[in-house]
Amino acid sequence: MTFEDLGLTEKVLSAVKEAGYDAPTPIQAGAIPAVLAGRDVLGLAQTGTGKTAAFTMPILCRLETGRARARMPRTLILEPTRELAAQVADSIRKYGVNHKISMALLIGGVSFDEQDKLLTRGVDVLIATPGRLIDHFERGRVLLSGIEVFVIDEADRMLDMGFIPDIERICGLLPPRRQTLFFSATMPPEIDRLVHKFLNAPERVEVSPPSTTAATVEQRIAPGGAGDPKSKRAALRREIDASENLKNAIVFCNRKRDVDIVFRSLKRHGYSVGALHGDMDQRARMAMLDDFRDGNVPLLVASDVAARGLDIPEVSHVFNYDVPSHAEDYVHRIGRTGRAGRTGHTIMLVTPSDAKWLAAIEKLTGQTFDKTALESDAETGDGAAADTKEVPAKSPARNRRSKRGRRDDSREAREDRQPGDNRRAETGERAPRDRKTPPKQVAFRDTDYVPAFLLRPARVKEET
Numbered sequence: 001m002t003f004e005d006l007g008l009t010e011k012v013l014s015a016v017k018e019a020g021y022d023a024p025t026p027i028q029a030g031a032i033p034a035v036l037a038g039r040d041v042l043g044l045a046q047t048g049t050g051k052t053a054a055f056t057m058p059i060l061c062r063l064e065t066g067r068a069r070a071r072m073p074r075t076l077i078l079e080p081t082r083e084l085a086a087q088v089a090d091s092i093r094k095y096g097v098n099h100k101i102s103m104a105l106l107i108g109g110v111s112f113d114e115q116d117k118l119l120t121r122g123v124d125v126l127i128a129t130p131g132r133l134i135d136h137f138e139r140g141r142v143l144l145s146g147i148e149v150f151v152i153d154e155a156d157r158m159l160d161m162g163f164i165p166d167i168e169r170i171c172g173l174l175p176p177r178r179q180t181l182f183f184s185a186t187m188p189p190e191i192d193r194l195v196h197k198f199l200n201a202p203e204r205v206e207v208s209p210p211s212t213t214a215a216t217v218e219q220r221i222a223p224g225g226a227g228d229p230k231s232k233r234a235a236l237r238r239e240i241d242a243s244e245n246l247k248n249a250i251v252f253c254n255r256k257r258d259v260d261i262v263f264r265s266l267k268r269h270g271y272s273v274g275a276l277h278g279d280m281d282q283r284a285r286m287a288m289l290d291d292f293r294d295g296n297v298p299l300l301v302a303s304d305v306a307a308r309g310l311d312i313p314e315v316s317h318v319f320n321y322d323v324p325s326h327a328e329d330y331v332h333r334i335g336r337t338g339r340a341g342r343t344g345h346t347i348m349l350v351t352p353s354d355a356k357w358l359a360a361i362e363k364l365t366g367q368t369f370d371k372t373a374l375e376s377d378a379e380t381g382d383g384a385a386a387d388t389k390e391v392p393a394k395s396p397a398r399n400r401r402s403k404r405g406r407r408d409d410s411r412e413a414r415e416d417r418q419p420g421d422n423r424r425a426e427t428g429e430r431a432p433r434d435r436k437t438p439p440k441q442v443a444f445r446d447t448d449y450v451p452a453f454l455l456r457p458a459r460v461k462e463e464t
C-alpha cells in the first residue's frame with residue numbers, strides 16, 4: 001500500500017513526499033479512504049500510530065474546494081489538551097504546506113484577541129479544547145452551524161478529564177449533516193454511548209495497542225530503595241550517575257505530585273533538569289520541551305498524562321521512577337528511546353510493593369526481567385537506601401555539585417519527615433502503627449520465579 005493508493009490530492013501527496021514518509025501506517029491506510037468518501041470514522045488508535053495524519057490529510061483534501069465564512073469555521077477539531085491541539089496545528093501546517101489554509105486555535109495560553117481576529121475573517125480549521133470553545137460560543141464569537149467535518153480526538157482522555165458533558169453540548173450545536181471522525185485508544189461504555197449517539201454508520205478502523213518493546217532497548221530493573229521517598233530519590237540519582245553514554249533522559253513518575261518532588265530534588269542535587277506536568281501554563285510547557293529538544297536541559301521529569309501524545313525527540317535513556325500501574329504505559333514510556341534502530345536504555349526502579357505491576361508488564365511484553373539486582377539488595381538489607389553516599393558527578397546531566405545542593409540535603413530530609421515526627425522525637429513517643437492495613441504478602445503472578453526480595457512482607461502506606 002502506498003500513499004498514492006489512498007486517493008489523496010496532488011497537494012497532499014507532495015507534502016507527504018516532503019515529510020519523507022515511505023508508506024501509510026495501518027490507521028492511515030484504513031481511515032483516509034473512508035474520510036475521503038465522506039463517511040463517519042471510528043478510529044481505535046493511540047498516539048504514535050500516525051492517527052493525526054489519518055484525519056488531517058483527508059481533511060486538507062476536502063478543504064481544497066469551498067471557502068470559509070466569517071465566524072463560521074468549516075472544520076472543528078477537539079483536543080483534550082493544549083499540547084495536542086498545538087501538535088495538530090503543526091500537522092496541518094506540515095501536510096498543508098501547499099494549501100492556503102486559514103486556521104485558529106482556541107486554547108489556553110494563546111492570545112484571545114488574535115484568534116478572535118482570525119475567526120472574524122473566517123477559518124477553514126478551528127482547533128480547540130472543549131472549555132475554550134464553549135467560552136467563545138457563549139460570547140457569540142463563533143458559530144458552529146457551518147461545520148462540515150467534526151473531529152473528536154483522544155475521546156477516552158476527554159472522558160478522564162471530565163469533558164464529556166461539554167462534548168455532548170458541542171455536538172448539539174453542530175449541523176446534523178456533517179462528517180464526524182472519532183478517535184479513542186480505548187472504548188469504555190461512556191465512549192461507546194457517545195459513538196452510538198453521534199456517529200452515523202461509522203467505518204471502524206482498529207489498530208492494536210503496542211505490546212512489544214523494541215529489541216534495540218536495553219531494559220533493566222533496579223532496587224528502588226527501602227520503601228521511603230528519600231531512598232527512592234537516592235536510588236534514582238545513583239542510576240542516573242551510573243548510566244554510561246547518557247545524552248538525555250526522561251524520568252517518568254506515576255503521579256503529578258511526584259513529578260514536582262523529583263524535579264526539585266534533582267535540581268537541588270545539581271542536575272540540569274526540567275519538569276513537564278499538567279499544571280504548567282502553555283508557554284512554560286512549550287519552552288520546556290524546546291529546551292529539552294535543543295539539549296539545554298538533558299533531564300526531563302514527566303508524568304504519562306503530560307508526556308502522552310507529545311512529539312518528544314529521541315532520548316538515550318528512560319528512567320521509570322515508578323513502575324507504571326498500566327502495563328501499556330511501560331511500552332509507551334520506553335518507546336521514547338531506541339528509535340530508528342539506535343540503542344536505547346531504560347532503567348525501572350522497583351520496590352517490594354510493585355510486584356503486581358511488574359508481573360503485568362512481563363505478561364504484556366512477554367519478557368522476564370533479570371531480578372538479580374533486587375535479590376542481592378534484599379539480602380544485604382540495603383534497600384538501596386544506604387545510598388546516601390556520594391557518587392562521582394560524571395553524568396552530563398549533573399552539574400558540579402553545588403554548596404546549595406549539599407545544604408539542601410538536610411532540607412530534603414526535613415521534607416521527608418511526616419507531620420508529628422518532630423514532636424514524637426522530642427517526647428520519645430513511637431510512631432503509631434497503621435492498624436487498618438494488615439501486613440500484606442506480595443507475590444508474583446504468572447511467573448515461576450519469585451525472588452526473596454519480593455516475598456518480604458510489605459506494609460502498605462496510606463496516601464497522604
Ligand code: AMP
Nearest residue numbers: 021023024025047048049050051052053
Ligand atoms: P501521531 O500518532 O499522529 O502522533 O504520529 C506520530 C508520529 O509519526 C509523528 O511524528 C508523525 O510525523 C509520524 N508519522 C505519521 N505518519 C507517518 C508515516 N506514514 N510514516 C512515518 N512517520 C509517520
